[in-house]
Amino acid sequence: MSHPAKNRPLNPRRIGVITMHTFTQLVRMKVFYFLGVFAVILLGSNLFEIQDLGRPDLEGTDVLRSIRSWSLGTMTLFSVVIGVVATALLLPKDVEDRTLYTILAKPVPRLDYLVGKLGGVLLLIFVSLLVMDLLMAGVLALRTNLVVAEQVAAVTAAGWPAAEIEALRQDTLNQGPTWSLHGAVFVVFLRAAVIASTAMMISTFSTSTLFTTITGFLMYFIGNFQAEARGLYFGEGVSPLEKGAGLLVATIFPDFQLFNVIDNLIEGGHFEGGELPMLIALSGFYVVLHLFVSWIVFAEKEF
């Protein structure tokens, strides 16, 4: 018997090849066009004050908060849609096109294939969010300087004391591009990573892209009520059936409410002690769990 080279799972180089290939595939599917739309809207809003439409009372820090809010909202929309749709599309497409045969006929462990595919989607979301974050920071910096200049001129004319002017200036700067705001974008990424790994898990046992996409969005929706389900399980005076349902939802669905910390950050708040590391750890736990389940299913799958 001849002894070929050992091809152990989780080879970083091989995973890197599949990750970069998946990233290229998505880029060539013109996913980045979304960034162009985002940039146009962001720059347009700065030039033409789109965020004031329908809200003529917006002024000062409200304008900045509005830019932060809809920028983060757009990033969430983009990352959730790409996380579900791109992941749901890639695996079944490889099976349908039989490209998967040629990949698995090479010395590629199935775990490496799954990790690489997920890695490619996450890399795309990360790069997209980074570009959007930089664009948002640039526009916010410009806008903040304008608002600060207007406010300082107005309150100086009104004869405010220097200390109060400085306090107002700091308050306004706090609504500009802060590290907490970048942290919020990172939380958007973490949430997208959990959603993408959920979609990957579903796609390993589903045979249809449509089913994976719908179920992926459904899991995201139900995941926003996971905390309530947990409360139901631990609550008193509930029937065994309700307890069972609560336990089922709390076990299967990731708790997406945890990521709502973003709302506080948009309002100018900061991470509370240990909040970000806990979110990183929890996201990592969910991604690894989903990958593990995906691997268990995919390892036995026949093509």
Next chain:
Amino acid sequence: MEPAVEIRNLVKEFRPAGRKEPLRAVDDVSLSIGAGEVYGLIGPNGSGKSTTMKALLGLVQPDSGSCRIFGNDSLQVDSRQQVGFLPENPYFYKHLSGAETLRFYGKLCGLRGAALEGRVKELLELVDLSEAGNRRLGGYSKGMLQRIGLAQALVQEPRLVILDEPTAGVDPIGSRQIRDLIFDLKKRGITVFLCSHLLEQVQEVCDRVGIIHRGRMVKEGPLDELLAVGDQTEIILRGASPELLEKIRALVSSDSGAELLRAGRPRTTLERLFLQETADRRKP
């Protein structure tokens, strides 16, 4: 010498939706392919050819029996280090060019840097796609796709190449190019395991053949032995005069145990005629 492929008593059943009884796609199939041989597995649609190949590649798990590649269990990832596979009607990634496709598969097999680039160039030349190497696969013809598919199968210099209907949907010229490539692999000592519906082509390139029907191997052996009609002899003459032919006829009729069954001009095949009038005519 260690066989390149060893399939022993392979059984594979599927359970189609809405059917109580399992469907036995492969039923106790055994075959062995020696290193350097070209082996053809032929059979009608749904006879179990592709399932046998998939079992050999670990894409489906046998219900019983075993598949080994150069002595290694084919369910182990390591066994695929020595295998190249071209599936039936492969699509590949349309967003990649021919060269990028080969680079991708080469990297999956651990090739890097100058060695990889050299191999990509060599393979593009081998399959006659050097000029189209930078074009995306979305613009490739069916024959070009089959050839780039064959090139990706060869990227890590495997000792065994598995081809599932390598000429399906390809025109006669493309089909002949693939046939020539198989001859080239044989010359280089690479084992080829192919299944095809084009029996003439199988006859042309294969050393040994297996006929599979309803999941069972019904005939297997060296092609010359299988095709030889035991009690007949063929004599082909060039420039024979009518007088000589008459003498031969008389000689045969004088032997009580022999009978002249047929005499006349041998016919070419339609494929050969087509190639002679198209591809060969274009050559300077």
